[in-house]
Amino acid sequence: MSIFSYHLVEFPFFVAAKTIFSSPISKDTRGLIHSEYMTAMTLGSPIFSPSRVLIRQVAVFIQWENENALENYLQKDKFGIILAKGWHVRLSFIREWGKFSGFKIPDDKDKLDSPNSPVVVVTIARMKPWSVPRFIQWGRPVEKLVRDHLGTTLALASVNFPNTVSTFSIWKSEKEMTEMVRGHSEVEKPKRHSDAMKERERKDFHFEFTTLRFKPLSEFGKWKGKSKFIPNI
Numbered sequence: 001m002s003i004f005s006y007h008l009v010e011f012p013f014f015v016a017a018k019t020i021f022s023s024p025i026s027k028d029t030r031g032l033i034h035s036e037y038m039t040a041m042t043l044g045s046p047i048f049s050p051s052r053v054l055i056r057q058v059a060v061f062i063q064w065e066n067e068n069a070l071e072n073y074l075q076k077d078k079f080g081i082i083l084a085k086g087w088h089v090r091l092s093f094i095r096e097w098g099k100f101s102g103f104k105i106p107d108d109k110d111k112l113d114s115p116n117s118p119v120v121v122v123t124i125a126r127m128k129p130w131s132v133p134r135f136i137q138w139g140r141p142v143e144k145l146v147r148d149h150l151g152t153t154l155a156l157a158s159v160n161f162p163n164t165v166s167t168f169s170i171w172k173s174e175k176e177m178t179e180m181v182r183g184h185s186e187v188e189k190p191k192r193h194s195d196a197m198k199e200r201e202r203k204d205f206h207f208e209f210t211t212l213r214f215k216p217l218s219e220f221g222k223w224k225g226k227s228k229f230i231p232n233i
Contacts, residue, residue: 001066001067001106001108002033002063002064002065002093002104002106003063003064003066003067003070003090003091003092003217004061004062004063004090004091004092004093004212004214005061005062005064005070005088005089005090005091006059006060006061006088006089006120006122006168007058007059007060007061007062007083007086007087007088008040008057008058008059008086008087008088008156008223009057009058009060009082009083009085009086009087010056010057010058010086011056011058012056013055013056016039016055016056016057016058017055019037019058020039020055020161021161023035024037024079025037025060025062025079029073030069031064031065031066031068031069031070031072031073032062032063032064032065032073033062033063033064033065033102033103033104034062034063034102034103034104035060035061035062035063036060036061036062036102036124036160036164037058037060037160038058038059038060038061038158038159038160038166039053039054039055039057039058039059039158039160039161040054040057040058040059040156040157040158041053041054041156041157041158041159042054042156042157043143043144043146043147043155043156043157043167044140044143044144044147044148047136047140053159059156059158059166059168060083061122061124061166061168063103063104067090084220084221085221086221086223087219087220087221087222087223087227088219088220088221089120089170089216089217089218089219089220089229089230090216090217090218090219090220091120091214091215091216091217092110092214092215092216092217093105093106093109093212093213093214093215094109094110094111094112094119094213094214094215095109095212095213096210096211096212096213097210097211098208098209098210098211099208099209099210100124100125100126100208100209100210101208103210103212110214110215111215112174112215115173115174115175115178116174116175117173117174117215117232118170118171118172118173118216118230118231118232118233119170119171119173119174119177119213119214119215119216120168120169120170120171120214120215120216120230121167121168121169121171121177121211121212121213121214122166122167122168122211122212122214123166123210123211123212124164124165124166124209124210124212125164125165125166125205125206125207125208125209125210126163126164126206126207126208126209127163127164127165127205127206127207128163128204128205128206128207129162129163131203131204131205131206134199134203134205135205138195138196138199138200138205139196139205141189141192141196142192142193142196143157143167144192145180145185145187145189145192145193146167146169146180146193148187149176149180149185149187150176151171151172151173151177151179151185152169152170152171152172153170153171153172153229153230153231154168154169154170154229155167155168155169155170156168156169163207170216170230172231180193181194181197182194183195216230216233217233218233219233
């Protein structure tokens with residue numbers, strides 16, 4: 001059964017800088033379907049800020065043929081062993097909106113136990129360069145909404161130059177996440193996400209874009225000294 005994994009790891013500056021434009025994950029890796037290797041960013045931070053692009057912090061989003069392939073990679077591959085020293089979560093696919101090349105969306109979809117179950121959301125897109133200023137204008141308010149929402153336990157953005165952008169968020173419950181998407185959260189300016197989606201429908205920012213929703217299966221390691229980001233797992 002196909003599974004996904006999302007990894008966070010921190011490198012020395014020069015090691016991380018060397019891999020910005022070239023992923024250390026071989027496409028010939030046994031059991032690998034697709035991977036996206038990215039540099040982490042702080043959601044909602046000013047565009048020209050040292051906290052915007054965090055060179056030393058790496059985010060890797062991967063789809064595997066099965067969990068055994070992931071286990072084998074983390075135990076035997078040189079870069080996999082490095083990833084194993086960081087933090088990661090294993091994910092079972094639930095829903096997809098949009099399309100993004102590389103990943104093979106499973107025909108079999110998992111289900112949450114209830115709307116109060118934790119959920120993980122990944123968005124990933126290839127940007128149209130001429131749409132970047134407009135994307136920033138509409139996107140940063142949404143980043144702040146997700147970052148500051150009491151329903152998230154971990155939320156970040158990432159980038160792979162020149163034009164791949166992504167977000168990752170863990171929500172305490174699917175209910176809180178869907179309320180945010182629909183503009184029903186009890187927060188300041190709750191419609192920031194829904195307004196941005198309307199603007200995207202009016203004139204797309206991306207060549208390709210998808211939102212993927214997952215059921216978290218298991219969590220490993222620590223990120224910034226913390227663990228257990230997923231409640232009741």
